[in-house]
Amino acid sequence: MAVQFKDYYATLGVARTASPEELKQAFRKLARVHHPDVAKNKATGEAKFKEINEAYEVLGDPDKRRKYDELGMNWQEGAGGPFAGGGRARGRAGTAPNRADFEFGGTGFSDFFESFFGSGRGGFESTRRGPVAMDDDEEEFAHPGEDIEADLLVTLEEALHGSKRKVTLRRPGHNGGSDRQDTYQVRIPPGVREGQRIRLAGQGGAGHGGAAPGDLYLRVRLARHPDFSVQASDLYFDLDLAPWEAVLGVTVKIPALDGLTSLHVPPGTAAGSQLRLRGLGLPREGEGRGDLYATVRIQVPVTVTAEARGQWEQLARSSSFNPRKTP
Numbered sequence: 001m002a003v004q005f006k007d008y009y010a011t012l013g014v015a016r017t018a019s020p021e022e023l024k025q026a027f028r029k030l031a032r033v034h035h036p037d038v039a040k041n042k043a044t045g046e047a048k049f050k051e052i053n054e055a056y057e058v059l060g061d062p063d064k065r066r067k068y069d070e071l072g073m074n075w076q077e078g079a080g081g082p083f084a085g086g087g088r089a090r091g092r093a094g095t096a097p098n099r100a101d102f103e104f105g106g107t108g109f110s111d112f113f114e115s116f117f118g119s120g121r122g123g124f125e126s127t128r129r130g131p132v133a134m135d136d137d138e139e140e141f142a143h144p145g146e147d148i149e150a151d152l153l154v155t156l157e158e159a160l161h162g163s164k165r166k167v168t169l170r171r172p173g174h175n176g177g178s179d180r181q182d183t184y185q186v187r188i189p190p191g192v193r194e195g196q197r198i199r200l201a202g203q204g205g206a207g208h209g210g211a212a213p214g215d216l217y218l219r220v221r222l223a224r225h226p227d228f229s230v231q232a233s234d235l236y237f238d239l240d241l242a243p244w245e246a247v248l249g250v251t252v253k254i255p256a257l258d259g260l261t262s263l264h265v266p267p268g269t270a271a272g273s274q275l276r277l278r279g280l281g282l283p284r285e286g287e288g289r290g291d292l293y294a295t296v297r298i299q300v301p302v303t304v305t306a307e308a309r310g311q312w313e314q315l316a317r318s319s320s321f322n323p324r325k326t327p
Contacts, residue, residue, distance in 0.1 A: 003110075004110075008054070008055035008068065009055075011052060011055040012030065012052065013026055013030070014026045023060055027052060027055075027056040027224065028227075031049060031225070036155070049223075050109075050153060051110075053108075053223045053224050054110060054113050057221070057224065058117055068117075102170065102172070103169070105167065105168035105169075106166050106168055107218070108152065108153025114150065118150065118151050142209035142211035143209060143211055144207050144213075145204050145212065145213035147204045147214040147217060148203075148214065148216050148217070149197070149216075149219055150218055151219050152221065153221050153223050154223060155222075155223045156228065156257060156282070158188050158192075159188075159222060159283075160257050160283065161190060162190035164185055164186065165188060166184070166185060167184050167218065168184075169181070169184070169203070184216075186198060186218060191284070192220045193222075194230070195219060195220065197217040197219050197220070198217065198220065199215055200216040203216035232290065233281050233285075233289065233290030234290040234292070236274075237294050238294075238295055238297055239265075239275070240297050240299045241269070241296055242298075245265065246270070248267055249264070249266050249269070254294060256280045256292055257282075261280065263294055265296070269296055271296055271297060271298040272295065273295075273296045274293045274294065274296075276293055276294075277291060277293075277294070
């Protein structure tokens with residue numbers, strides 16, 4: 001099956017000239033609608049959420065976006081690209097004696113993404129181990145199987161609670177034989193980190209000459225979330241406040257991975273302040289959870305009514321506050 005070009009700009013509904021902030025806003029808007037936890041149809045919402053994540057994974061990264069824009073619609077003709085000279089568009093074990101194509105399913109990424117933006121060449125990284133002598137009296141050498149690596153998209157909810165994922169791997173048939181598809185129930189443990197590898201022992205490339213097969217590694221890629229960014233086991237949320245809320249203080253409801261939670265904003269909170277909610281982050285290594293930090297952003301109205309303007313003018317006349325006064 002031929003790989004289809006992915007128009008990531010169309011997926012996010014933005015122009016090719018969209019700014020980073022416009023891309024972020026488009027992603028957040030769509031992700032809040034299609035996130036599996038809130039989508040009306042969980043199955044279709046999950047599929048759409050993965051498409052949106054993949055698009056933002058590329059366009060939200062300056063280096064990936066530049067590479068994507070250079071590929072353009074003539075992606076199949078890219079010099080030195082994984083599809084140059086024909087061939088299928090799945091992962092390739094380029095170091096194998098007979099070039100082999102692999103096809104992954106259930107990882108959360110399309111073949112197009114894996115081929116150009118995956119963790120290794122062709123969507124996986126294939127490592128050939130050195131030959132090992134079978135016997136001192138034999139000239140034959142045993143070749144251990146290759147280790148195969150693919151990306152696995154994991155949501156923050158999965159990273160918090162853990163989950164099981166069905167992943168398929170289609171392997172090419174040997175000597176003209178039929179392809180073989182293997183299905184794995186992959187356990188994603190709570191607390192997985194970005195870049196962490198989940199090992200499936202003995203499920204990589206076949207060994208030769210009686211040698212052991214390689215391993216299959218699934219490298220965790222944490223899905224972008226519409227509300228949170230991640231640093232280690234801590235989560236960060238942008239909290240928008242009106243000027244009077246920052247001055248007078250307020251109690252607000254903000255999202256957390258466990259559901260809505262209350263946050264007290266003390267009077268006189270400045271822009272850029274980080275308010276901590278303990279234990280509402282991701283699992284820490286060992287035990288316990290990280291924290292959720294709400295980063296304060298002060299928002300001002302773009303337009304005001306005549307009455308509101310008069311109230312702001314009265315405040316300006318009566319207040320002695322001067323933000324530019326030096327100590």
